[in-house]
Amino acid sequence: MPSAREIPEIATELVDMAREYLRQETLEPAKQLGKQAGMAVGGAMVMGIGAICLAWALYYGLQLVLPEGEWWVVLARGLTAVGAFAAAALIGWRMSVGNQP
Numbered sequence: 001m002p003s004a005r006e007i008p009e010i011a012t013e014l015v016d017m018a019r020e021y022l023r024q025e026t027l028e029p030a031k032q033l034g035k036q037a038g039m040a041v042g043g044a045m046v047m048g049i050g051a052i053c054l055a056w057a058l059y060y061g062l063q064l065v066l067p068e069g070e071w072w073v074v075l076a077r078g079l080t081a082v083g084a085f086a087a088a089a090l091i092g093w094r095m096s097v098g099n100q101p
Contacts, residue, residue, distance in 0.1 A: 055084045 002010060062076035
């Protein structure tokens with residue numbers, strides 16, 4: 001049994017150990033998770049900008065290939081929308097297939 005003089009030392013040791021444990025088990029993983037989340041958000045932004053640029057290039061490429069006229073512009077926009085939807089569906093399908101056991 002500890003003496004009366006040792007109890008404050010043991011209590012401060014306990015508090016220090018608890019503080020160190022919390023720092024080690026919560027703050028350090030949270031910092032790493034923040035770094036990973038930051039990289040994921042940055043990557044998603046770059047991929048989104050790339051997808052927009054590809055859709056834009058498809059639209060202008062179709063405008064160059066198709067004849068001039070209002071309805072041909074509408075067709076180019078429609079084909080671009082269909083192409084973007086097909087690409088998004090393909091990516092979504094591949095992402096869902098990859099997670100199954």
